[in-house]
Amino acid sequence: MPVKKQWDVVVIGAGPAGLAAAIAACDSGADVCIIEREKKPGGVLKQCIHDGFGLIRFGERLSGPEYAYRYHQMVSERGIPVISETYLLGITKNQTDGKFLLQMQNSADSIFILEARAVVAATGCRERTARQVFIHGDRPAGILTAGTAQYIVNIQGFLPTRRCVILGSGDIGLIMARRLTLEGAEVEGVYEIKPEPSGLTRNIQQCLTDFEIPLHLSATVLAVHGKRRVESVVIGKVDQSGQPITGTERTVPCDALILSVGLIPENEIIEPLGVEMDRKTGGPIVDQNMMTSLDGLFACGNAVHVNDLVDYVSESGQTAGKAAAAYANVQQQRGLLSERRTVSARRLINIQAAGNMHYIVPQRLDLAHHVGADDGADNCAAFYFRSRVRANSALLRISAGKTLLEERRYAVVRPPEMERITLNLADLNHICSPDWNDLPGQSRLIKAELVSVSEGGDSANDNG
């Protein structure tokens, strides 16, 4: 059957963010489809066979495939098409009618165009590679990222190592330390260049401590040796600025180096549209409706910023899907009335991350449109932020001009652990009155400040 070509909403990616977005768009009455380059939906969850997914969303500890299956079921029940094994070559936006043209390729239909009133980019993230953290020495077989190792072990059923060193204490690395140990491989140790682990505390406990796998902080891999296969790596301690300390080098015989050194949001497909990007998150700047700087283009999940929990990924997908449906609906009505007026412009104000706040998402608020979440709190918008440092007592203050919107204390904040808050926008509309709008641009923003009462070492990072 030939692919239907015209849609209200096209969702790029059938991972947890994309599935949630499509369901929300469908429930809001949009004609929606999902495009996916892999054979099956679920994204990276398919290979995450450990548990711990869905505690917030479903109140249960699910495995990755189970979590994905539930969402896939919801997609199937609604009859939302998943156009799988299909690759997106590029997107353009028609300036006249505001529609998006998606150039697609697959084996069955060769090359074709999909047309969409709104697009949701749920493109996920990729792993930082050995070269991007400047690993030197030889380049033999056996240097691989934790996610690739996870695919080989969990999907393909092969062991890529018998004795390995893991560099980086990101969550996938910790999960793989346990997984490889269970499969009979030896994990010599996990090495983290920073003085603080990058992964979730629960993963340090359950994946390393419980299996007696040593975690070495302020230590890194200085060189890889081995002509064909990894034969050894050289480990060294680093000082506070991350520079190797001479005399601390140690050669560790092993057959693999597995890296868990960070994730990078994947936005290469939308970047050519001129979308504004956030240097800190690596994702597009979005408003509370998850709309990027380009009208009609939404983004969600790990493409926007690397989340620590899949539940938040789904939440942002849901927001994006619902908002995309609302946007498409307005577009359609305008089309029916043959009106040429522009969409009512967004009234955007910037949210500035200050103090020890590493970043906050969304980075903007649109006061003219607010689609809201499904949980009844329609006037509330969810915000996610990370601290730049570890702090045992931190104070969050969100203010607009001189008005304090929110103040909250945290017993502990850590860079690996994302925090979520909601803001009631009803108050905001009141504060951001017409006179507030007359203020000079610099002061016309919302400031989200994180002040630490006591601090640990500086350890900003984006590991998910």
Add this chain to the structure above:
Amino acid sequence: MAEGLAAVRSALMRKNLNVDANEWRNSVALTGHVSSWEQYMEAGYAAAGKGYEAVVNDLTVEGVVPFKPSMPEPQNPIDPDTYFDAVVIGGGVIGSAIARELTRWDITVALLEKENDLAMQTSSRNDGMVHPPFAVTPGSKKAHYNQRGNKMFAQTARELGVSLEWPGMLMLFSNPWQRAFLPAIWQRIKQNEVCGVEFWNRQRVFKMEPNITADQHGGVFLPDSGIVSPYQLTVAFGENAVQNGATVLLNTVVTGFQMEHNRITHVCTNRGLIQAGVVINAAGVWSDVVAGYANDRFFTIHGRKGTAAILDRKVGHTQRTILSQPRFASHSHTKGGGLVPTIDGNLLLGPTAVEVPEREDYSTNASALEFVFDHHLKLNKSLKRSDIITYFSGVRACTFEEDFVIKTSDYVANLVHAAGIQSPGLASSPAIAQDVALLAVKALAAVAGRAIQPNAAFDPCRKAPPDLRGMSLEERAALIRRNPSYGRIICRCECISEGEILNTIHSLVPVQSLDGIKRRARAGMGRCQGGFCTPLLLEIMAREQQINIAEICKSGGHSEIALQPTKNAAVDCASEGAGSAALALSAANNSRRQEDYNAG
């Protein structure tokens, strides 16, 4: 020659080197012991250019164990009666081009390569530049072959179906006073017959390259500077050679020769003896060692390592030309590297030039990469360090004369050398191949005592697989309709389809490793560096070659990616019977591919 010897000895004395120099045939041979690799190099250069054909540097160096060529894993033996009229040693760009050139004649040709693919060493570890004949010393062999090769390149690439572009090179002046070199530059241009050169002032440079550094004072533009994929070119030479009847023997290393009087009768390899009419030495960094097997080691190769970095294709559009900022006054042995657009749309930084004792040392280190950043990244102000997606090292095969060795041996009747080929070896390759093939055919005719006839069936045009990058969307759509495997994208970063990968696996010189697929089809070359496609490539290769995933290697030897099945999978594998299905699928793919070739 005695005067020459005195000159060499006094040069060595001036350097305070306790080295003995003696004549050996037309060369000067150095013996003794020095304390460092720097001294070894110093002695070699001191002895060069003193009236001898070449320097044989036999000095031993404190703490340096002489390195030997890496050896392939054990292979199946070759039929002991195997005979080839011409045996080419070395499957780099030079050896492969020579093999192809030899198939113009009605002779049997074998190309021997010790690695598991062509272009595994220097030919896949360079900047892919087709140099204009500017930096080469006037009157040298390098200058001659660079001029001729550069002119032949367009036609060669067309015949082989290899992408080639001519972005031109812009040599920037970093100081106003560097313009004082202009007269010398013009003289060099005249001597070397460099075509179409223009002087660009500061404004013109900015107009052509808006992202360029402010720290420039105009420059010289050399339009005859091209870019090509050096490994795809090498494989294309090899494939066209096979198409015209040559045999490529991979994983086959030469370990010696059997000689009778002044001629080679047999080439000794790890797979047994091969009888040879004529032998061509294109063994790259090991060409002096191979010459030594015939007692004709009249020159010495030393390895000069170059490290280069590759930037994301995202920033490829920020620059049109090859940018360099040469140190005009220096006598260093490199053109200084630069910022080179690659044929695949990336930018390449470098390469560096460092003398190394180990000739297959492809390791990288932080200082080399820092050097590359410091010198070249700043030339284009839109570039950042985080745009780096990978870096690599290669080793140039240099002689102390810093010139090519292209000749029939003076002492072995059926041995032709194509040695000491370093930059601009890529640009020179078509011309070198032409001359070496003629020398070889002449030597063969002499030793065989018969006239050699041209090969009437020779076809210079390679049956090239479809090049999807060069296609319009309509053409690509038509190709996918004909063969759906071109519709399935495997490498998401570089947009490489399964069909393109299958072409490398079923090439006339079949690929045997993941790195081979990466070089030839670009799968895994992008920003995720194979993170996503490596497992998929393992599956495709296992299916096509009907082998287990755990047998597939990254490069050669024991470089398997997957080592053994996991606990549960071990049980599943035992009961699996999907072999015949895979076979049928593979056969279907093969027949479709044949049609693509015919159509393309």
